[in-house]
Amino acid sequence: MLLPTLTPTAPDDPAVIRVGDDELSREDLVGAATAVAERIAGARTVAVLATPTVETVLAVVGALIAGVPVVPVPPDSGPREFEHILADSGAQAWLGQAPADPTLPVVPVRRYAKSWHRHPEPHADSTALILYTSGTTGLPKGVPITRQSIAEGLDALADAWLWTADDTLAHGLPLFHVHGLILGVLGPLRRGGRLIHTVTPTADAYAAAAGSGASMLFGVPTVWNRVAAEPAAAHTLSAARVLVSGSAPLPVPVFDRIRELTGHQIVERYGMTETLITVSTRVDGERRPGWVGSPLAGVETRLVENGEPLPHDGESVGDLHVRGPMMASGYLNRPDATAESWLPDGFFATGDVAVIGADGMHRIVGRRATDLIKSGGFRIGAGEIETVLLAHPAVREVAVIGVPDDYLGQRIVAYVVGDEVADTELIEFVAGELSNHKRPREIRFVESLPRNAMGKVQKKLLG
Known part of the structure; x- marks a missing residue:
């Protein structure tokens, strides 16, 4: 079961979800999300304008309960991106908030509606989300992600980060990518913990969340750079259990400054839309500045150059391939691109170049197209x-x-x-x-x- 803590008989916990100043108890979340599921049951695919609101959380969770694939759409998308994502995904309607002049029907999300109907758990291999990559060239590609992939990925992170129902997660990340949505919303719901979404990822907002009991805080490097520039706010984060950085390389000076101000060594991890998170440092292991850790449980990695394997010696730079149970199986409607990246032996060619040490620690050099320089x-x-x-x-x-x-x-x-x-x-x-x-x-x-x-x-x- 993808979200075992969300059932009609779930115990009521106050403020299990807080987005800005808006709160939902567990009972409110289950009742309102199940009411959403009632309204869209049998739909093929729905789109959600992924603004940082309680309604977005209800829309996504409601679609998961109903077993309807949901497409989280960046709210700042331009007309061409909206048109492409809706057409490519086959979305039949907007669920909840919609952009101006929507071209699809709009199904409202009524947060005070309640239903306690029991929906059968969809098959583990069914599509839960269709996320669109944030590539720098061409239109974004859709990546169907199954319920099983999400469950496997979150459980592997729970193992590495010692993540339990006692944790309260806080972040201010967008709700249309792996980091903010899968890790940042579905993660605490799967674990049974609580979520504080700060809406904006400022140093003061993170400090306030830590002061409210957040034990885990997620951020991208720009967020941690802001925190590092605000010593008073940063000191408040000392009370948290773990700080996590991802989505881009964390500069070593920022790692060092956060450690100086908070006493925390930031946990770094590596992943992609197509693979979810596959490599991470462990809460109970070494955290080496500039390195993103070791493969998660069930994950294999390798380095290759021109098809030949490279040694894991901490020096050799090669193309990084990954294989694991949390990976997607291809791009939506793109068999050509799928064949280029998903290899016959089950590995995914990430397009990143990396170094792997003899101890299994990984350092990401960057994208082959832009970060590997031949001079x-x-x-x-x-x-x-x-x-x-x-x-x-x-x-x-x-x-x-x-x-x-x-x-x-x-x-x-x-x-x-x-x-x-x-x-x-x-x-x-x-x-x-x-x-x-x-x-x-x-x-x-x-x-x-x-x-x-x-x-x-x-x-x-x-x-």
């Missing part, structure tokens, strides 16, 4: 250079890319947000920490870096 015959990870530059006091944010170069193949260029200093100062700073061939050949100061909703730098928009 002067060397294979160089952009993330390594970014980590060094972030240690310079003048640098607040940085993105390193390779640009075409007739002599080197690719020339290392660093885009820097911070105080302008001489280019040579930053170049020599890197050369003093890393091999000479890893130094940037050019520094470009910018006001900001382009990022998506999850805080990932969109490197394809640079250069």
Whole structure:
């Protein structure tokens, strides 16, 4: 059963879900979500405009109870994205809130309606969610995710993070991706714990949540950077049990600053829409800055280069493949793209390049297309250079890319947000920490870096 704690006979817990100032008890959640399920029973697929509201939670949970696949749609999507997601997913209606001038019927979510009808548990292999990837090129691809995949993924994280019904999770992440929705909403509901959604992921909001008893806090690196810049708020997080970062690489200086202010070593993890979370540091294990941990229970990983396996020696950089029970099985309506990424032996080609140590710890170098730089015959990870530059006091944010170069193949260029200093100062700073061939050949100061909703730098928009 995907959500074993949500049944018509579930005990009533006050404020099991809080979104901003809006609260639902467990009884209210079960009754209102079951009423939603009554209204959409038998539907093929429904779309949910995934705003951070109690109604969004009720819509998603109601669809899961009814066994109707739900498509969480980013509320800031443009008309072309709305049209593509609705057509590609085959959504028949908007459930709850809808965008202006909706092209589909709208089924309301009535939060004070109640039903105690028992719905049979859908088959474990049935589709629960269709999430759309946040890729940087082309229209987003739909990824059908089964109930079994969600259950396997959440249980593996519960093992790694010692996550129980006693935990209260707090975060302010979007509700249309794996991090904010599957981990951030379905995770506490599966465990039987509580959720505080702060609506906006500010340092003060996280401090208030910690002051209200949050034992776990989720954030992306930009959130933890904000927290690190607010010492008073950060100190409040010391009372939590665990802090988790994901969706983008966590800069080592931010890891170090959070540890200094809170006493916590942030738990880092790695995953994708297509695979859910497959690698993580453990709460009861080593947390090494810049490394995302070891495979979760049931997960296998490997490194390859041109089809040949690479050693797990902490140095060799190769394409990362993963295999595990939480993975999706393909893209919606895209057999060509599915065949490219899901390999015949069951592994998924992530498109990321990584290093794996002899102890099983993983360091993600980045996307092969943008973060693996081939310069002067060397294979160089952009993330390594970014980590060094972030240690310079003048640098607040940085993105390193390779640009075409007739002599080197690719020339290392660093885009820097911070105080302008001489280019040579930053170049020599890197050369003093890393091999000479890893130094940037050019520094470009910018006001900001382009990022998506999850805080990932969109490197394809640079250069």
